[in-house]
Amino acid sequence: MIVILKDHPNEKQLNNLKAWLGSMDLAIHESAGVNHRILGLVGDTSKVDIDLIRALDIVEDVKRIQEPFKNANRKFHPLDTRIEVGENAAIGGGGFCVIAGPCSVEGEEQIVSIAKAVKAAGASMLRGGAFKPRTSPYAFQGLREQGLRFLLAAKRETGLPVVTEIMDLSQLPLFEEIDLIQVGARNMQNFEMLKELGRLQKPILLKRGLANTLEELLMSAEYIMAGGNERVILCERGIRTFETYTRNTMDISAIPSLKALTHLPVLADPSHATGRSALVRPMALAAAAAGADGLIIEVHNDPQRALCDGPQSITPKEFEAVMLGVNAILNATRKGEQEQAS
Ligand code: PEP
Numbered sequence: 001m002i003v004i005l006k007d008h009p010n011e012k013q014l015n016n017l018k019a020w021l022g023s024m025d026l027a028i029h030e031s032a033g034v035n036h037r038i039l040g041l042v043g044d045t046s047k048v049d050i051d052l053i054r055a056l057d058i059v060e061d062v063k064r065i066q067e068p069f070k071n072a073n074r075k076f077h078p079l080d081t082r083i084e085v086g087e088n089a090a091i092g093g094g095g096f097c098v099i100a101g102p103c104s105v106e107g108e109e110q111i112v113s114i115a116k117a118v119k120a121a122g123a124s125m126l127r128g129g130a131f132k133p134r135t136s137p138y139a140f141q142g143l144r145e146q147g148l149r150f151l152l153a154a155k156r157e158t159g160l161p162v163v164t165e166i167m168d169l170s171q172l173p174l175f176e177e178i179d180l181i182q183v184g185a186r187n188m189q190n191f192e193m194l195k196e197l198g199r200l201q202k203p204i205l206l207k208r209g210l211a212n213t214l215e216e217l218l219m220s221a222e223y224i225m226a227g228g229n230e231r232v233i234l235c236e237r238g239i240r241t242f243e244t245y246t247r248n249t250m251d252i253s254a255i256p257s258l259k260a261l262t263h264l265p266v267l268a269d270p271s272h273a274t275g276r277s278a279l280v281r282p283m284a285l286a287a288a289a290a291g292a293d294g295l296i297i298e299v300h301n302d303p304q305r306a307l308c309d310g311p312q313s314i315t316p317k318e319f320e321a322v323m324l325g326v327n328a329i330l331n332a333t334r335k336g337e338q339e340q341a342s
């Protein structure tokens with residue numbers, strides 16, 4: 001349920017209203033809309049008398065939210081949410097953030113050199129897996145703790161905030177210095193993990209599951225937010241369809257759909273979505289044109305010898321070309337948006 005307040009509400013009456021709502025065990029989420037302040041109410045609102053609230057001097061309107069996701073709902077928080085990551089990066093709120101790096105950390109020299117290259121090309125965050133979810137138990141599983149240490153060495157060397165995947169809650173104590181924790185596609189509905197991450201005050205990158213709907217993705221975000229951690233970033237990374245030419249099918253329409261449904265930032269991952277390096281640039285451009293808040297892209301110094309996801313990894317040089325293309329798209333679409341608004 002949302003309560004839309006009139007302009008300049010009497011603060012004493014507002015405090016009384018909040019105290020009364022609080023006494024009914026409802027959590028109150030206050031935010032600014034384009035024109036009005038909004039109180040979002042989470043909890044069992046079935047017994048709330050809408051007409052009583054609507055009749056108050058300070059209230060413009062009251063609406064029930066039909067969707068099962070509340071904290072993540074754009075109706076609760078009409079403006080885009082901007083999430084600060086580390087000391088010098090942010091995702092959402094109008095900027096465009098590019099995260100780049102190898103699928104997995106393979107060595108200190110490798111991750112440091114890729115970090116320098118992607119930073120020079122304009123990336124604002126570094127990715128690199130230390131714990132890898134692999135289909136085969138015989139495939140490279142990641143360098144684990146050592147991989148995290150190498151990733152942090154690259155962070156110190158370049159100043160780039162780092163993102164890496166957690167596969168199990170037992171690994172959480174190792175993630176203290178990690179700036180953005182990734183929940184991978186395979187763990188999107190690991191509800192116990194989501195609840196625990198909801199207790200942190202650290203941003204979470206939540207990737208869409210291989211066979212999950214947008215509503216299920218938003219409900220997983222809701223698990224994290226319900227625990228008090230509102231710093232959730234969503235990521236479209238392709239879904240399973242009957243097509244086998246690409247590793248997954250990139251659901252470009254998920255981007256504007258999510259942007260309409262939620263205020264949370266939305267990233268796109270053209271690497272896992274396609275599984276083919278030649279498709280990374282066109283899909284990155286398409287995602288930027290569709291309104292994504294940023295990208296996460298796999299970049300490897302020597303894709304043919306990569307220990308994981310080589311066929312979808314691009315070289316630092318190819319990454320430069322992606323950045324040029326993306327910037328051209330952003331300039332064109334933002335100019336288009338301004339012209340439409342004027
Ligand atoms: C990854 O980012 O390397 C990864 C395994 O992603 P996903 O969970 O989307 O497959």
Ligand code: MN
Pocket residue numbers: 103104272298308309
């Ligand atoms: Mn990968």
